[in-house]
Amino acid sequence: MKEIIDDIFEREGSTLITDVLVGGKRVDIAIDETGTIVEIGEKNGVRDVIDIDIAVDGSESIAIPGLVNTHTHAAMTLLRGYADDMPLQDWLTQKIWPLEAHLTGDDVYWGTKLACLEMIRSGTTAFNDMYFFMERAAEATDEMGIRGTFAHGFIDLGMEEKRETEIKATETLVSHIKGQKNPRLTAAVGPHAVYTVSPEGLRWCAEYAREQEIGIHIHVSETEKEVVDCVAQFGKRPPALLDDCGCLTPRTVAAHCCWLDEADCRLFGERGVNASHNPASNMKLAVGRAMPYHHLREYGANVCLGTDGCASNNNLDMLEEVKFAALLQKFAWNSQTLLPAEEAIRVATAGGARALGIGSGTLTVGAPADIVLVDRRKACATPLHNADSNIAYACNGGAVHTVLCGGRFVMYDRVVPGEAAILKGAAEAAAALVCRAQDAS
Numbered sequence: 075m076k077e078i079i080d081d082i083f084e085r086e087g088s089t090l091i092t093d094v095l096v097g098g099k100r101v102d103i104a105i106d107e108t109g110t111i112v113e114i115g116e117k118n119g120v121r122d123v124i125d126i127d128i129a130v131d132g133s134e135s136i137a138i139p140g141l142v143n144t145h146t147h148a149a150m151t152l153l154r155g156y157a158d159d160m161p162l163q164d165w166l167t168q169k170i171w172p173l174e175a176h177l178t179g180d181d182v183y184w185g186t187k188l189a190c191l192e193m194i195r196s197g198t199t200a201f202n203d204m205y206f207f208m209e210r211a212a213e214a215t216d217e218m219g220i221r222g223t224f225a226h227g228f229i230d231l232g233m234e235e236k237r238e239t240e241i242k243a244t245e246t247l248v249s250h251i252k253g254q255k256n257p258r259l260t261a262a263v264g265p266h267a268v269y270t271v272s273p274e275g276l277r278w279c280a281e282y283a284r285e286q287e288i289g290i291h292i293h294v295s296e297t298e299k300e301v302v303d304c305v306a307q308f309g310k311r312p313p314a315l316l317d318d319c320g321c322l323t324p325r326t327v328a329a330h331c332c333w334l335d336e337a338d339c340r341l342f343g344e345r346g347v348n349a350s351h352n353p354a355s356n357m358k359l360a361v362g363r364a365m366p367y368h369h370l371r372e373y374g375a376n377v378c379l380g381t382d383g384c385a386s387n388n389n390l391d392m393l394e395e396v397k398f399a400a401l402l403q404k405f406a407w408n409s410q411t412l413l414p415a416e417e418a419i420r421v422a423t424a425g426g427a428r429a430l431g432i433g434s435g436t437l438t439v440g441a442p443a444d445i446v447l448v449d450r451r452k453a454c455a456t457p458l459h460n461a462d463s464n465i466a467y468a469c470n471g472g473a474v475h476t477v478l479c480g481g482r483f484v485m486y487d488r489v490v491p492g493e494a495a496i497l498k499g500a501a502e503a504a505a506a507l508v509c510r511a512q513d514a515s
């Protein structure tokens with residue numbers, strides 16, 4: 075890579091990436107000033123398509139579409155390593171929720187800045203977030219230059235007064251995000267799960283999402299206990315309950331989906347639901363079963379990929395998550411051919427873009443220029459028999475050196491603007507959060 079052009083992160087002109095490997099071919103990629111891919115052609119074939127403002131030598135790089143993290147709680151970066159090696163319900167009730175009770179908006183701002191830094195560094199250009207103080211998460215994401223979908227974590231615990239508070243928080247967030255009129259920031263509704271949100275709350279979320287023409291982001295069938303308890307309380311499995319409440323739509327992202335049975339998968343396919351596979355979190359929390367990818371694919375559901383939060387992963391490296399997904403599916407379902415490399419990358423890019431409604435998630439003419447350059451000089455990318463194999467099975471986010479989102483550089487030759495201040499601010503916020511919780515206990 076040539077020396078960094080001093081204002082490359084501010085430039086809003088057109089960009090030409092030359093001689094880069096895409097799908098096994100060496101091509102030039104022309105990006106216009108609107109941040110759209112306008113031409114992809116044989117090497118030296120597209121130079122006169124645009125007035126080149128920035129030229130990037132891609133001869134030592136493999137280009138892939140931006141990775142799309144369809145399930146995370148971004149600001150949980152502040153909780154990385156705070157509580158590990160516990161069962162999900164104990165983890166939530168004894169450690170995570172007591173600490174989150176002391177969260178502030180500033181914490182979520184710094185936690186989300188750190189999350190965006192980590193996601194950019196590992197090739198993620200869009201993420202789907204469900205947390206608290208989400209106006210501050212959106213502020214941080216806008217500053218970092220990538221795409222975010224934001225849902226307030228709606229939890230009413232069956233209490234009407236709490237439900238009213240959650241409704242107001244959701245309406246305020248959606249109004250705020252829509253008012254920004256920022257093409258990189260979108261809103262969603264975030265009913266946490268069937269064991270924390272009443273049917274009345276679920277029905278409100280579904281109706282409000284329909285009325286506002288926004289998505290739904292929800293945890294579904296993560297554990298066997300969730301399913302058993304749901305059947306005991308409501309006489310139906312979580313997908314059927316969610317369907318009765320109107321929550322299963324083509325704009326729904328259902329996270330985890332571990333304990334879906336074949337009929338649940340068929341229902342997801344019929345409703346066009348997006349199922350976010352979260353392999354690292356599922357294995358770390360030992361939820362006991364892998365998402366039935368094969369059934370979801372068979373019945374036409376859109377499968378995408380997510381990391382969950384940093385307290386149950388514990389990073390946001392979607393290239394690592396691609397490998398976990400490809401290996402876990404093969405092992406769990408005893409199939410050496412299930413979720414092959416190219417398909418796993420497609421789930422993490424085009425699958426996620428479809429789930430969040432942010433373009434094609436492909437490197438094609440007319441697509442947003444969300445582009446990740448992977449360094450071919452890294453050991454994990456050598457030899458280069460098969461780029462998809464190296465990307466899915468050998469490399470992790472550390473092999474990424476340059477990232478564009480909407481044609482704008484968010485990382486160039488491993489430089490992300492403001493990195494030192496972000497690390498300092500997030501570390502200080504995390505320490506202060508834990509101190510507040512300890513003082514209060």
Ligand SMILES: C[C@H]1O[C@@H](n2cnc3c(O)ncnc32)[C@H](O)[C@@H]1O
Pocket residue numbers: 147166170171174204205206227266293296355382383386
């Ligand atoms: C938004 C809330 O969701 C909590 N959370 C984080 N990870 C998980 C998970 O794997 N299952 C259920 N809930 C989760 C997060 O701590 C917030 O409280």
Ligand SMILES: [Zn+2]
Pocket residue numbers: 145146147293329382383
């Ligand atoms: Zn989650």
